[in-house]
Amino acid sequence: MAGEPGSGNNDDLRLAESLRAGDVIALTEVYDAYAPFLFDYCHGLLRDRVEASGALRNCIIAAREHAGRLGEPDRLRGWLYAIARKECMRRRDSPNRHVGQEAPEADDDLSAEQLARREERRLLAHSALAALSGRQREAIDLSVRHELDEVDLSGVFGIPLEETLEIVERSRIGLDAAIRAALIAQNHWKDCPSVSALTESWPLAPQTASSLVRHVASCPVCAELETPPLPADRLLSVLPIAAIPADLRLDVLTAATAEDRAGNRRAIAAWTEPFDEYGWPLPYEPTPARAKDRGTGGRRRGPIIGAAAAAVAAIVVVAGAMTAFGGESEPDAAGAPSASTDPSGGSGDPSTPAEPMPSDPSPSASPTSSSPSPSKSPSKSPSPTESATKDPTTRPPSRPTTQAPPRPGHLSVSGCDMGRRGSCTVTVRAVGGPVNWRVTGTSGELRAGGSGHLAAGQSSGVTVSRTNGTCWWPQDGSVSFAPGGSASVGYC
Numbered sequence: 001m002a003g004e005p006g007s008g009n010n011d012d013l014r015l016a017e018s019l020r021a022g023d024v025i026a027l028t029e030v031y032d033a034y035a036p037f038l039f040d041y042c043h044g045l046l047r048d049r050v051e052a053s054g055a056l057r058n059c060i061i062a063a064r065e066h067a068g069r070l071g072e073p074d075r076l077r078g079w080l081y082a083i084a085r086k087e088c089m090r091r092r093d094s095p096n097r098h099v100g101q102e103a104p105e106a107d108d109d110l111s112a113e114q115l116a117r118r119e120e121r122r123l124l125a126h127s128a129l130a131a132l133s134g135r136q137r138e139a140i141d142l143s144v145r146h147e148l149d150e151v152d153l154s155g156v157f158g159i160p161l162e163e164t165l166e167i168v169e170r171s172r173i174g175l176d177a178a179i180r181a182a183l184i185a186q187n188h189w190k191d192c193p194s195v196s197a198l199t200e201s202w203p204l205a206p207q208t209a210s211s212l213v214r215h216v217a218s219c220p221v222c223a224e225l226e227t228p229p230l231p232a233d234r235l236l237s238v239l240p241i242a243a244i245p246a247d248l249r250l251d252v253l254t255a256a257t258a259e260d261r262a263g264n265r266r267a268i269a270a271w272t273e274p275f276d277e278y279g280w281p282l283p284y285e286p287t288p289a290r291a292k293d294r295g296t297g298g299r300r301r302g303p304i305i306g307a308a309a310a311a312v313a314a315i316v317v318v319a320g321a322m323t324a325f326g327g328e329s330e331p332d333a334a335g336a337p338s339a340s341t342d343p344s345g346g347s348g349d350p351s352t353p354a355e356p357m358p359s360d361p362s363p364s365a366s367p368t369s370s371s372p373s374p375s376k377s378p379s380k381s382p383s384p385t386e387s388a389t390k391d392p393t394t395r396p397p398s399r400p401t402t403q404a405p406p407r408p409g410h411l412s413v414s415g416c417d418m419g420r421r422g423s424c425t426v427t428v429r430a431v432g433g434p435v436n437w438r439v440t441g442t443s444g445e446l447r448a449g450g451s452g453h454l455a456a457g458q459s460s461g462v463t464v465s466r467t468n469g470t471c472w473w474p475q476d477g478s479v480s481f482a483p484g485g486s487a488s489v490g491y492c
Helices: 009-020 024-046 049-069 073-092 112-129 134-145 150-157 161-187 193-198 206-218 232-236 248-257 259-272 288-294 306-313
Strands: 410-414 423-431 435-443 451-454 459-466 475-482 486-491
Touching: 009 024, 009 049, 009 073, 024 049, 024 073, 024 134, 024 248, 049 073, 049 248, 049 259, 049 475, 073 150, 073 259, 112 161, 112 232, 134 150, 134 161, 134 232, 150 161, 161 193, 161 206, 161 232, 193 206, 248 259, 259 435, 259 475, 259 486, 410 435, 410 475, 410 486, 423 435, 423 451, 423 486, 451 459
Parallel strands: none
Antiparallel strands: 410 423, 423 459, 435 451, 435 475, 475 486
8 A cells, every 4th residue: 555654653652652541532543544454454364354344343452452561652553463463363263264255445536448557567466476475475565555664564473573674675586576577478478488388377376477487587588688667566556455344433443442342352352462572462373382382482573773773774675565465385486485484373375275374374383583683682482392391101100000190181262153143152172181161251242151071182062142132243252261261252
């Protein structure tokens, strides 16, 4: 959304301080300033209008509940994107998420000729972006269309600033090469038989786009071909922007302020936790065990100091973005899988069902850089292997005739979405040992109850029903359990 910047740093600071003070008017200002951009970003991750609306609503609610945590109030906008991304990743991890209802494109008052030119440019942009990895596309989308700087990107992705700078630089170089290759395919396909063979269909698929970039980089014929100057930000400004629903504003502001929705807001606020020492949400973790092991030591952004600002200024981003982000398994412009993986476990491509992140659809923790952070107290993130426990079978029992009692496990819960039905079933499962469980409460207009004993690996179901008779818009609630866990429930 280049050319449509949100509020500046002064507005960020003013709004953040007003949110901390509980100013309801500030909440409406936050919505009006940032909601259209956040909705477009959420829609790019979720590819569904209903899910994107729910993610935006929860983002605004969580921002109000946690405003006091933000240590750098002048970075409110980037902080909102970090909350929105975590909520989107949580939704993408749900097997019951709503799919298949994409938002319409924001209206443009263009003539038929202008629409045709835009469509041609879009095909070129999609063909170029197809050569990049999902993380690179998302970084470009955030840095160019949403105008976040690298320090904000570091907070959104939950990775060190040095790694963020590297991703942005690789994205810029990769996109420049991909745009040149796409222009050659569009304008000079007759001059090179290999290009002609690779580009029989348009726009280019990811594998074809990567092959084309590799060919152009090594082909002496293509090296001599001239392409018109085409700045990436100008090219990618023609990509579609998801139109935010007109009635969403009232829904969000009501959910964020109504007295009878306080329980629902507390549950939504809990989903955003934990936070790092600067008040930014840590990346989404698909499993409770990994989230517990990670703790709060994994944050590596560091405060905004002169050295970091100088490093950021050294990078000039001239890339664009697209509204749908591809999977990390896709090759980058160099033809090899991207070395950067999603800190929350995936790539950022809602369209790739295998990732979480895509939810991130497929959970896999990303490697953490050990390079020093610009923080005054740099620390290395814990390795997933460091928290692993020793195999109990390798230690002989002190008394061979006595069998040790089974170690207690932990409760894993999976949410559900009842839609407009009257009920749905939340699944509870014992992981790592037996568990005695019970329902401890609900939030939203929901009712649920039950308790029981589960052996290791066993699961059971808890029926959740609505307390209201009429549904007007999609809502979220939760069911809380002991010895720990909260399952999200969508309804209406």
